[in-house]
Amino acid sequence: MTKALTGVRILDFTHVQSGPTCTQLLAWFGADVIKVERPGVGDITRGQLQDIPNVDSLYFTMLNHNKRSITLDTKNAKGKEVLTALIKSCDVLVENFGPGVLDRMGFPWEKIQSINPKMIVASVKGFGPGPYQECKVYENVAQCTGGAASTTGFRDGVPLVTGAQIGDSGTGLHLALGIVTALFQRTVTGRGQRVTAAMQDGVLNLCRVKLRDQQRLAHGPLKEYSQFGEGIAFGDATPRAGNDSGGGQPGRILKCKGWETDPNAYIYFITQAPVWEKICDVIGEPGWKTHADYAKPAARLPRLNEIFARIEQWTMTKTKFEAMDILNEFDIPCGPILSMKELAEDQSLRATGTVVEVDHPRRGKYLSVGNPIKLSDSPSDVTRSPLLGEHTDEVLRDVLGFSDHQIAEIHDSGALAAPRKEAVE
Ligand code: CAO
Secondary structure (H helix, E strand, O other), X not given: OOOOOOOOEEEEEOOOOHHHHHHHHHHHOOOEEEEEEOOOOOOHHHHOOOOOXXXXXXXXXXXOOOEEEEEOOOOOHHXXXXXXXXXXXXXXXXXXOOOOHHXXXXXXXXXXXXXXXXXXXXXXXXXXXXXXXXXXXXXHHHHHXXXXXXXXXXXXXXXXXXXXXXXXXXXXXXXXXXXXXXXXXXXXXXXXXXXXXXXXXXXXXXXXXXXXXXXXXXXXXXXXXXXXXXXXXXXXXXXXXXXXXXXXXXXXXXXXXXXXOOOOOEEEEEOOHHHHHHHHHHHOOHHHHOOOOOOOHHHHHHHHHHHHHHHHHHHOOOOHHHHHHHHHHOOOOEEEOOOHHHHHHOHHHHHOOOEEEEEEOOOEEEXXXXXXXXXXXXXXXXXXXXXXXXXXXXXXXXHOOOOHHHHHXXXXXXXXXXXXXXXXX
């Protein structure tokens, strides 16, 4: 079966997390992703957080499935020739270098366009044009500068970053959408274009409900925030809201049976208005269905602490899974707090390919997250990440059409640096 992006060739200059998540998605959709790495070193994550000495880290393997790897010194003259040939042969160049790196390599947008006018050049940067455009950025910097940290955590605590990699993987997703959109437009215009996604912009996009609240503040307190019920005045910026629901249906994280010893024995509980009467019955407060202080959503807003404390008395008598089963019988929206251990062992996630077991020649079997986006005509098979330079000769021969003699010359020039036998190992 062909894949959605079969025939699309990606020149993948990405490293660390944001760019690699983007090109991994494209690879899962069938694109031929050729990852270009610095000879001898490769993507820095190969060696970061290693759990097994001298074996590509999980950090690297889990972000670089289904790709080919070539090593190429793009600062070497012969290396630049090879890069030029690759630009001619590929549809998209993806990079998340620090600002100005591609220009310093001698391949600014104008030059790439002149080499291949159909090429799409896609970049992740920390910031868009403006005062911080020259800054290097990592995940947590983006979370802080994109508005996530100021709105995460508890009102009386410090700003918090979240475990979800919204700066890196979130921006990778944005970039992937930009790339396929540009590929689609190219079918009409015949031209490539630049696609840029700034991490600050991506995070802010994911925090759009908090910018909504910023503007609502001008018209009065945010009544669904716990602090409203606690009688604490709002300042002039969207505050941290703890575990309050971000929407119009109040929600909280509540303790479940076993919370004293299990850090994840909790459930997220939403007091959705249409099922309020069922909630009252389940928790044993049928009187609240008609009581003026509790019957209507607006009346409940100043009493959310009291209401959730009562609901928690009920959830503490159940495990999170028992509570989930009971509440879902009544269509009451809720969700157990699942640990990474529980997710890793979840058989339904294995069945859908969202959690996959992958075999690697040097590390053996490991778990990864497969493609979370399912296409009925383009299933994603997850194959292991490449070893450093594993496909160098293969790409030079099969993609660029170089002869054995030319390949030997390129090796001799030092552009591939690593000894030949290592590259094809
Ligand atoms: N051959 C020769 N040189 C190469 C090369 C190759 N194949 N690949 C990379 N290089 C060189 C670059 O040319 C650059 O050299 P110069 O600085 O002399 O021009 C050098 O490697 C470093 O590139 P860099 O600035 O991208 O890398 P860094 O480790 O200094 O910074 C990071 C890393 C992530 C902070 C930076 O790349 C960045 O800000 N990227 C954009 C934002 C981003 O994606 N951040 C998220 C990363 S995931 O958490």
